[in-house]
Amino acid sequence: MRSLVLIGHGSHLNPDSARAVYHYAELLRGQGFFDEVLEGYWKEEPSLRQVLRTARYTDVTVIPMFISEGYFTETVIPREMGLGHQGPVPPEGVVRQIGGVTVRYTLPYGVHPSMSEVIMQRALEACPDASPEDTALLIIGHGTTRNPNSSRVVYHNADRIRASGRFREVAALFLDEDPRVNTWPELLSSRRVVMIPFFTAEGWHTQETIPEDLGLTGAVTEFGERTVYYGLPVGTHPQIADVIVQLAQDALAQSPMPGEDNPDHEEAWAAFMTRADAGLRLGEATITPHAGLYEVRPTLDEGREDLELLATPEGLRDRVRLSDSGEYRPVHTLRNLPRGWRAVFDAADLRRAIGYLYPAVVEEGYLASQRALQATPWASTARRQTGIYTKVQQATPEEVAATSRRVCGGCLKTRLWAGDNLYRTFFDGVPGGIPCAEACTFLVSEIRETVAARQQQERELQTA
């Protein structure tokens, strides 16, 4: 038995950021190569810190859903997941034994050789009569001075497509590193140029930065004698699904021995199902057994009859994505579960549904009820941060306390990381008894804002 974990970036602000990962997870579930397909996120839940806890089996494959190697795949993900690895990932991936579980961490999907095929598809969509006579292909990468590996994949694809002879010229240029994208008129001499953004999805860069930097006015822009065709980002091409399936199959081939049920994980869920069979309040929801099925609904809606009926874990996931005020809920334990629905599941679906409703809460709640959940104090969380988040190391204890009061005050969880006591969990009949083992990335990012605002003020005072 094997678990597959797809890792996405996610967002604290954009409720649609995880859509692509959802989509590929569902697709792979349908394919059935793996016995379960899970998701983990940098900025959503389950977090990178929690996601391995949510895996059912002792053989876990982790695929980063990123388009290139770089800061996230080489630094953030392995660090947060506790893989004891930093830096470039070898082609066969990184394999680790963590608490009796074999974890196999692969390269990101974007480095798969078949991405060249996807780029060519995008180019032909943009310019169906592209020809080796007069058409150049320009692949536009993000690039970053932070990590040289992130541009390598763009060059590889350019090389492969150049070798195919399908275009008169093929070049790779970047937004944030040299050679820059605005050098294309000198670099290329073809009359027609097809430009394909090597990005995961449409966004600020593909819709604002690139068109503005290059003066593109739409899908086709004339520059005197020359014509530029601007294509869609590669990451949203339907064929990406095949790349990911391919990657999953390659990873499977790396896993000679199937895993088994992870006993710790099964113990937690067995205990949970025992509670569910008796009827259980969990956070703001109530679970009621009914003729072999389980009904989940907001506790506030108990006894209410005019409720929307949901029948799939995904339906529940999407229904609770926004609060009734329309706010996005990147932290699922914020006390703003929308009302007006009930969901009915069999035992297998209940498990997945609760994983969507309150990610990693069953696993961590059970550990806490056994006094076995390790808390990570704020100081360690702060010390571990890199990139823009190192700033939180400069937060005063007062700033951490005040920001946490504001943010965590609206969250169901009890902050073990701040020394708060949780004597009884929902396993022991306290609906709101849910542990928080470590400051979540949402709080970390709010604390960063607090420090940044204070430093901004200090600078203004100095110059005043």
Add this chain to the structure above:
Amino acid sequence: MRSLVLIGHGSHLNPDSARAVYHYAELLRGQGFFDEVLEGYWKEEPSLRQVLRTARYTDVTVIPMFISEGYFTETVIPREMGLGHQGPVPPEGVVRQIGGVTVRYTLPYGVHPSMSEVIMQRALEACPDASPEDTALLIIGHGTTRNPNSSRVVYHNADRIRASGRFREVAALFLDEDPRVNTWPELLSSRRVVMIPFFTAEGWHTQETIPEDLGLTGAVTEFGERTVYYGLPVGTHPQIADVIVQLAQDALAQSPMPGEDNPDHEEAWAAFMTRADAGLRLGEATITPHAGLYEVRPTLDEGREDLELLATPEGLRDRVRLSDSGEYRPVHTLRNLPRGWRAVFDAADLRRAIGYLYPAVVEEGYLASQRALQATPWASTARRQTGIYTKVQQATPEEVAATSRRVCGGCLKTRLWAGDNLYRTFFDGVPGGIPCAEACTFLVSEIRETVAARQQQERELQTA
């Protein structure tokens, strides 16, 4: 049996705004002249629209806790309370029969003749050796061009104190109407001048506007030959309590026949107590009967043992005033009831405690459960507004809907005023089934902000 209702302004922003009214209500409860003492607020709950519903008896005396007559006492309060009266209130008050209840609306406490005594006390505190030889008294009123009656009380007090012969000169000057406060040096000729602000409490006007306008540097300021003594506002003097007791007694004398239990009100509470005797979920709280007493606690804290024990309705009122994030809760049905407490009451205290926890919710919830709660559509609410709130009449339906989604989405109540359906209330087993009969003043004020922001933008576009 008689009910007394104290009316305060209250605030959407300042959690301490209602403290003074709390204080006087408790004092009058202790005195026992009235069989119950209730509170109602313009900007808090129970609102002026709801407060008569919360009265237990058919004889209700309403005292506005304002320092002068004016816009609030003559326009806002009678209109919102549905007294069918506008304009000056005669000395004996306004008496109305409303649905079998006798409602007696009095003048504000500040117009009571004994306020002159309080002003003199304040003057002697500020300048103990004030003398008819060389000391002038200046009473500083707010004044407003909106309502000439608001300054009358200041002149009356000046006249009464002048007649007492205790000061060489006595004058009344105003912040917002003529004669203005900065004309005092010409108006008065005495060597020493005691200035007493005729205000309810310390605040922006007494601590900022007045000292700044007059160049006062503290309790004593020298202006060449002359000395100014700046005293404390009259409204916070301990003797105000006596004024209010006096006012309540005068009102009582106006009430020859005691009232009885209001049958509608009693029916609602009897139904509620029947539910409480069986155990009841109400909003985010759970009420559990226990050996003749009742325990109230947040539903999320069910089964939790490390809870702060509260034993008085006032203790509960103060404990739920802020959310766990530290936000003030002017609307008590916002879904941010703080956790970490349990309260134990006898039946009589439970009634008052629930009145503090969820003001007017039992009365309105019962009516809704009987399909007898009259909803007021937004259009009527908007049309009724005066003063700065007339602006909401310019809100588009989209602005009302969007602002209400944001605000009401975080509130337990179901908006009958917006046409939302409430099929079952907490009387029928739905904890979150609480009606909202009419847009609350908090929402009205948020909608005003929405319109003001849009109009500001439009102006900027025009001048751009």
